[in-house]
Amino acid sequence: MTTLPIEPAPAPPNTETPSTEPRRASLRGVNASDRIYKGVLTVLALALPLLIVALFVQLFVSALPAIKRFGFSFLWTSTWDPVAEIYGAAPMIFGTLASSLIALLIAVPLALGVAIFLTEFAPRWVRQPVAFLVELLAAIPSVVYGLWGVFVLIPFLRSYAVPPLKAVLGWTPFFQGVFYGNSLLAGGIILAIMIVPYIAAVSREVLLAVPGSQREAALAMGATRWEAVWTAVLPYGRAGLIGAVILGLGRALGETMAVTMVIGNRHDIGLSALQPAYTMAAAIANEFSEATTDTYLSALFEVGLILFVITVLVNAFARLLIWRVARGAAVGSRAL
Amino acid sequence: MTALVALMAFTAVLALVLILGDLIAKGASSLDWNFFVRNPAPAGETGGGVANAIVGTGIIVGLAALIGLPIGIGAGLYLAEYGSGRLGFLVRFVADVLNGTPSIVIGILAWTWMVKPVGRFSALAGSVALAVLMIPMIARTTEEMVRLVPHSLREAALALGYPRWRTSLRVVARTALSGIVTGCLVGIARVAGETAPLLFTALGNLNFTTKVTQPMQTLSLQIYVYATGPFDEWHRLAWAAALVLVALVLVLSMVARWVTRQRYGGVR
Numbered sequence: 001m002t003t004l005p006i007e008p009a010p011a012p013p014n015t016e017t018p019s020t021e022p023r024r025a026s027l028r029g030v031n032a033s034d035r036i037y038k039g040v041l042t043v044l045a046l047a048l049p050l051l052i053v054a055l056f057v058q059l060f061v062s063a064l065p066a067i068k069r070f071g072f073s074f075l076w077t078s079t080w081d082p083v084a085e086i087y088g089a090a091p092m093i094f095g096t097l098a099s100s101l102i103a104l105l106i107a108v109p110l111a112l113g114v115a116i117f118l119t120e121f122a123p124r125w126v127r128q129p130v131a132f133l134v135e136l137l138a139a140i141p142s143v144v145y146g147l148w149g150v151f152v153l154i155p156f157l158r159s160y161a162v163p164p165l166k167a168v169l170g171w172t173p174f175f176q177g178v179f180y181g182n183s184l185l186a187g188g189i190i191l192a193i194m195i196v197p198y199i200a201a202v203s204r205e206v207l208l209a210v211p212g213s214q215r216e217a218a219l220a221m222g223a224t225r226w227e228a229v230w231t232a233v234l235p236y237g238r239a240g241l242i243g244a245v246i247l248g249l250g251r252a253l254g255e256t257m258a259v260t261m262v263i264g265n266r267h268d269i270g271l272s273a274l275q276p277a278y279t280m281a282a283a284i285a286n287e288f289s290e291a292t293t294d295t296y297l298s299a300l301f302e303v304g305l306i307l308f309v310i311t312v313l314v315n316a317f318a319r320l321l322i323w324r325v326a327r328g329a330a331v332g333s334r335a336l
Numbered sequence: 337m338t339a340l341v342a343l344m345a346f347t348a349v350l351a352l353v354l355i356l357g358d359l360i361a362k363g364a365s366s367l368d369w370n371f372f373v374r375n376p377a378p379a380g381e382t383g384g385g386v387a388n389a390i391v392g393t394g395i396i397v398g399l400a401a402l403i404g405l406p407i408g409i410g411a412g413l414y415l416a417e418y419g420s421g422r423l424g425f426l427v428r429f430v431a432d433v434l435n436g437t438p439s440i441v442i443g444i445l446a447w448t449w450m451v452k453p454v455g456r457f458s459a460l461a462g463s464v465a466l467a468v469l470m471i472p473m474i475a476r477t478t479e480e481m482v483r484l485v486p487h488s489l490r491e492a493a494l495a496l497g498y499p500r501w502r503t504s505l506r507v508v509a510r511t512a513l514s515g516i517v518t519g520c521l522v523g524i525a526r527v528a529g530e531t532a533p534l535l536f537t538a539l540g541n542l543n544f545t546t547k548v549t550q551p552m553q554t555l556s557l558q559i560y561v562y563a564t565g566p567f568d569e570w571h572r573l574a575w576a577a578a579l580v581l582v583a584l585v586l587v588l589s590m591v592a593r594w595v596t597r598q599r600y601g602g603v604r
Contacts, residue, residue: 037501038418044410045419045427048472052430055437055445062448113344121338122345132593133349139589140355141529143556144578147563151571152358193351200348226337247436254438256532257556261564281440281532288444288536301444308441315436319429 055308063302065295074302080267082292087299089306091267095184095277096307099259100252102188102273103195108245110192111199118200119207120229131204138197146261149190154181154262157189162274173271182264185273190262191252199248202322206240207233243321250314254307256281280307356582363579366572375544376558382569386577388544392552393581396462396538397528399548404467404527405474405520412478412516417504419479428479431472442468443533451537459552462538466527473526477519481512518592525588529581531556555581 060067066074070087077088114134118127162179169175179185210233218228234241264276265286280303291297370385377384411431415424442465450461485508493503509516531554534540539551540561555577562574 031499034500037504041410041414041418042423044407045414045423045475047407048411048427048430048434048475051468051471052434055441058445058448059441110344110348113341114348117338117341117345121341130345130349133352134345136586136589137348137352137355139525139529139585140352140582141531141556141585143529143531143559143563144355144359144582147559147574147578148355148358150563151362151575152354193355196348196351250436254436254440256438256440257560261560281438284440284444285532285535288447304441304444307438311436311438311441312433315433316429318436319432 052312056305059301059305059308063298063305066298066302069295070299070302074299075306078267078269082296085293085295087295089280089283089299089303091269092278092280092283092303093306094269095263096253096279096281098273098277099184099187099191099263099279100249102184103191103252104245104249106189106192107196107199107248111196111244111248112203112241114196114200115203115207116229116234118204120225120233131201134197134200136197137193138201142194142255142257143261145190145194145258149186149258149262153189154186157181157186166274174273176272177270177274179274180264180276182262182276183274184263184277187259187263187277187279188273190258191255194255194258195248195251198251199244202244202247203237203241206237206244206322209240210236239321239324243318243324246314246318246321250311250318253314254281254311256285260285280304359575359579359582362572363575363577366576367579371573371576376542376573379565380567380569384573386553386555386558386573386580388541389553389555389558389577390580391544391546392459392538392541393528393554393556393584395546395548396459396534396552396554397466397524399460399463400466400470400527401520401524403463404470404523407467408471408474408523409478409516409520411471411475412519413482413504413509415475415479416482417500417508428476431475434472435476438532439465439469439530440532440535443536446533447536456549457537457539457551459538459548459550462534462552462554463548465533465537466530469530469533470523470527473523474519477522478512478516481515481519482508484515485511514595518596521588521592521595525585525592528588529556529585531560535560555584 066087070077074087074089075093076090077086078090079086079088080091081087114130118131122130158179158181162185166175166179214232214236215228218232219225223231259279260282263279263282265278265282266276267278268275270277284300284304284307288297288300291300370383372385372390373387374383374385375388376386411427415428415431418424419428446461446465446468450464451457489511490503490508493507494500498507534554534557538554538557540557541551541553545552559574559577559581562570562577565571
């Protein structure tokens, strides 16, 4: 057997068995230190699934007394009376959904407009800076939005926005009653500003993932640029865009501080956007440290459990939709 | 229609400009030496600063980073190196879902685990809550950044006889280092502004303290208390504190972005 004129590769220092076996083993990634490395990383990665399970179990256990006592009626009872120990979350569930709905009504056209502008129409030099500025909106802390809402947005609404709104739409049930400031409307608008960057960032990446051939085909058929967007690009990315919107919804549902500061915190169900309302997150933020009895505390945990389950479902659904378009990628990770 | 979408983009940017403009207009005049070095004055009196909150923010966020970053980076490395199987899919999915979990829910969890058994609010409990918020964020950005490293680099290291773990740490992770640092900075910036998870954990404290087993003030908690309080003096300080907090968060985000731009040029 002739020896080759090159030196054999040095064996890994921690093994003493000769020639090929350890090398092959190390190439397969089965040597001891590799196994330890993989083991450590796996344990760290497992922390995430464990965390979500632990969250659910702990919330459920803490909420159990309230669940046992009130059953499903907790969901549609609208009394919240710590003195009489009767708790029902209907007003908060309603307020959470209503404020998020208002936020989506405002934010979705705005955010999709931003995304379409940035991917399809904007001059190249505008795209990066504008995308950056819109994403900065996501970096502003929630409590600062709340501060701005209390001292800038609400006075603005009171003096300039609500009087004309009432003059035009005052006959509908949605704009009835006196506007004191803290209201469903103020909460919805603040939420809208907060979720625009998320929806815009994810939609932008979804639109960027639409193949250029889709646009070119539409343009070649004689479509204008707008028609190409409307008939070819948007339908192609539809699942991802819906995902982006639902992701924004998930954010809006769980947003706490800004909403707590401007929504008025009143346990009541009313159709008017000018009236104060309450959300689940706001109720926990306001009342958790005041909860003197075990039932009270447990009822708040049940509110937390409902909020958690809803947001997990909403987020999971959104992620699955987005992944269908951009397989497995952390879409929008910059803004999220 | 082009004009319409351009108008929408303009509106979104306008919102940012308005908010930042109001912060500067109402907050900048209150920023003086005392604001940074004094502790809060008793309610109703003028003067005083937020030194306790600035130090508290640093301690709580720093501790959260100590707990959260290693776990997040490790999980991210797992996803990038071994994450092609079923467990990888699950971890990735859960990380994305956890990223959207309301922070207040994490707050009451931290209260149940860290405050209730001890019977005392503590800065440490706040740090744990923030760390939990940080982990899924860091994991996903780390994975993204490590995935950007060209395969040829990894193959070259393996072909030289490097074991996988050394390839992963010394070659791949080191190449992606600036990206990983960016992700960490963004994650830290995000949790630095969080309030909801601290309400029942760090609680807030009007006095200066560096003991992590005691309640501690942060800028975000201070803004919440001052903004919802009855005194004009408090509102003035709330705007100033908000300006400082936003400046801190934005500077961190921008440094992070600048680092990525230097390293990865035109990735997106």
